[in-house]
Amino acid sequence: MNEEQRAKDVDALMQWSDDTGINRSALERIFDGLEGAGDRGAPLQGPAFLCPGLEARPWHDPDHFPWVKVLERNYPDIRRELLEQSGAMSAHPESGTLAASGQWTTYRFFNLGRRYEENHAQCSATSQTLQQVPGIASAGMAYFSRMAPGTDVKPHCGFTNTRIRAHLGLVIPPNCAMRVGAETRSWEEGKVVVFDDSFEHAVRNDADSWRSVLLLDTWHPELSQHECRALSFLMTLWRSFL
Template sequence: MPTWIRESRPILDSWIDTNNVDPAAVSRIVDGMDLSEGREPADEVGRPQRPEILIPGLTAVPWWDDARLPWVRQLEAAWPEISAEFAAVRGVGSEYGVRHPNEHNLADAGRWTAYYFYMLGRTYDEHIAACPRTVEALADLDGVRDSGMCYFSVLSPHAHVTPHCGFINARIRCHLALVAPEGARMRVGTEIRPWREGRAVVFDDSFEHEVWNDTDRTRAVLLFDVWHPDLTDVEKALLAHMMPVWKSFLYRDEDL
């Protein structure tokens, strides 16, 4: 039973009290914590969606249809400038970037690096200054700064990221393909899709997903999270407060 969920509950209750929030307005999040405290995702192998915290009542689909996400086409329109900034700060032939924090436990082959812009409210000012058009293209998207992560994600040739699930279902994730060699692909749930340069795919990372780049070229995407579209504003505010708290408990023994 994950004790970190129980240990973080007083922080959640304090936020509700301090901000005079009606508990009914955030009952889905409280219920999700209560339900998740009694779960052990490692014992749920075979279930496609098994995050550490599972909030009830949110649309649960592995891949999201662009029709509900009007910002996808606007993002794709900015691809040439975003791709140029990626090449300027890194270039596919270099080793620029930092080791991805999950490389050691998820990448069983190859190298996985990241060039961060945001992580759970933390900003990487030098990177933001170096890529103004990329940051501008993301500025109006709901939750890029505080729902999760935003970075250039780079997989070396012949890399493999093993099956895993994101830790919460309160966000959805986008990949804008910057460098997409033919044969590189990703599975979310049971469906495998390739990347196409200049195109974006959106998925729910709380579903099991896996990535292969068994090619001789680097694969690179702009990866970022946005809030799940079903969340209310008050739920987002509470989650923005709790996400770094949960991460600090969940990875208290890891250097992230």
């Protein structure tokens, strides 16, 4: 995010604040983040937009998020729908820049405020389960993510620390793992891992078969309701260049 874009976003958020009647003082952290003021993040944390004052940790405890149990309970139906749509995947938009090798494909449900209606209709169990995740329609993204054997996704940081990311393991062969910050973990079929993708992270699939997860974002739990509303508005602006 360059300085020109930051200035445009500040102006747009000021106008949005006036239009909605939300006092700008309630959005101080968002304005500080847009203006590049305050906290610069933890070690190995490097988002383009950093909201100061939010707890920063690479990995989060899934038990702190009630919706995790809903995802895990519906794992069989979600996995079935993934397999049914395996031929309808498209290349991940960042695969060309982030995948050092291999093939990375997706099947999208949400993307920065945009809802993929046809995909929801094709995957009703997944769609209904996603509705249980707070902020799912606006906090970021939700999609099936598949990585072919030999795929190596280079270290990178997500765009913002205002979202928390989760993966539900769907098809998990041995010899595949993800590093977030300084710690590497793998997935387990039917289980959710929760992490902050604004920390540097990298993924490898050294197995001889595909690795598949359901990826989704939710708002950072320390954000206020007003801040989530403001960020939902900003996400629609950021969609054009993310």
